[in-house]
Amino acid sequence: MTGVARTGWGITFAPLTVASTRKLHALLGENCPLDVPVRDVEQQGLRVLLQSKLPQLYFCTYLLRSYHIELLFFVGDVQLFEQQVFENDEDLRAAATAIFDDYLTRDGAFEVN
Incomplete structure (x- = not known):
């Protein structure tokens, strides 16, 4: 599966492009980081995850699909x-x-x- 990102929840996403990065900035703002290391989320918790772009979107997708x-x-x-x-x-x-x-x-x- 080249060019595909998988999450731990079994959800598959296409790789980021310049256009998709611009869309993330437009949707979530320029101030939050595009990505954060899993280690930071494990150490600092949900607030770090929710202050990033990609992890937050993955998490939202998971919650939507699991009805939570x-x-x-x-x-x-x-x-x-x-x-x-x-x-x-x-x-x-x-x-x-x-x-x-x-x-x-x-x-x-x-x-x-």
Whole structure:
């Protein structure tokens, strides 16, 4: 299989070209690295994976194919929650409740399994 990249999830992708690299930059921004070593992901965790282009796309593809994309939405919403500065406890509680209702309650919009 020359000219083909395989992931550990059994998904096959064509090799990157200049055009596909431009598309990745347009989609995910210029600031995040195109790729990161597996060692960095193992040492630093999911945040490193989600701050890169190719590993993030492979991970999203895996989650979509395994019907677990809500996990990525949950992680993203929790990260935004962590970064947000709330004016008062009521706003903080409302944001936390929204995450809980969407992901952690039975029949939530994106119930995490």
